[in-house]
Amino acid sequence: MKAVLFDMDYTLVDYRTGIEPLFTGIFTDVFKTLCLDIKNFDFFMTYGRHNGIKGSLEKLGIEQKPFMYEVEKKVSEVLPSEIEKGNIVLYPDVIPALESLKDSCLLGIVTNHVSKGVEIITDSLGIKPYFHSIVSCDSSGLRDNPYPDMLLHAVKELKADSAVYVGDSQNDLESAVNAGIPCIIIERGNKKVNHNLKVKDLREIKASAFLA
Numbered sequence: 001m002k003a004v005l006f007d008m009d010y011t012l013v014d015y016r017t018g019i020e021p022l023f024t025g026i027f028t029d030v031f032k033t034l035c036l037d038i039k040n041f042d043f044f045m046t047y048g049r050h051n052g053i054k055g056s057l058e059k060l061g062i063e064q065k066p067f068m069y070e071v072e073k074k075v076s077e078v079l080p081s082e083i084e085k086g087n088i089v090l091y092p093d094v095i096p097a098l099e100s101l102k103d104s105c106l107l108g109i110v111t112n113h114v115s116k117g118v119e120i121i122t123d124s125l126g127i128k129p130y131f132h133s134i135v136s137c138d139s140s141g142l143r144d145n146p147y148p149d150m151l152l153h154a155v156k157e158l159k160a161d162s163a164v165y166v167g168d169s170q171n172d173l174e175s176a177v178n179a180g181i182p183c184i185i186i187e188r189g190n191k192k193v194n195h196n197l198k199v200k201d202l203r204e205i206k207a208s209a210f211l212a
Helices: 019-033 038-060 064-084 094-101 115-124 149-158 170-179 202-207
Strands: 002-006 013-015 088-090 106-110 133-135 162-167 183-186
Touching (some): 019 064, 115 133, 133 149, 149 162, 170 183
Parallel strands (some): 002 106, 106 133
């Protein structure tokens, strides 16, 4: 059976006040809680945009376990409130697209978001039951996107015959290329990704050549 794997942030889920300000606040609090050198914060954020949280932590020599523990605590405090305020929502095409795919494909999420955040968002927004596999950045032993680890893990977990990855960013595209998996880019906002296979609405995926 074929698998359709989705990135989460800005592919399925919209952050109306922006994800960067939200997580800048969360990570700033974690740096303060753990008494980490705030001079390293800008590097942590910049390097992490392309290499993920684990990549930044490794580069800075920061121990992953206590850092991620504090991140999960902050995420548990902040995200439910943001969802309740209507600042974290599904795009209108998400549920119709998942409904159209659920009976003919295995569905998964592969994201550099932290697992606690993915759990809160997918539960609160009602999409968790659609997915047979959810792989996040703090999954044990897996490197973050754009390394191929998480995508390959999801394909293996699903026992899929083939897969396609749907994302919104250059990082998503690189992850798919590195994993040897076709990629469909969903055009959200003004983000520019140089790729020949793009859709403007997730409902278009059902008719793509990869699912023929």
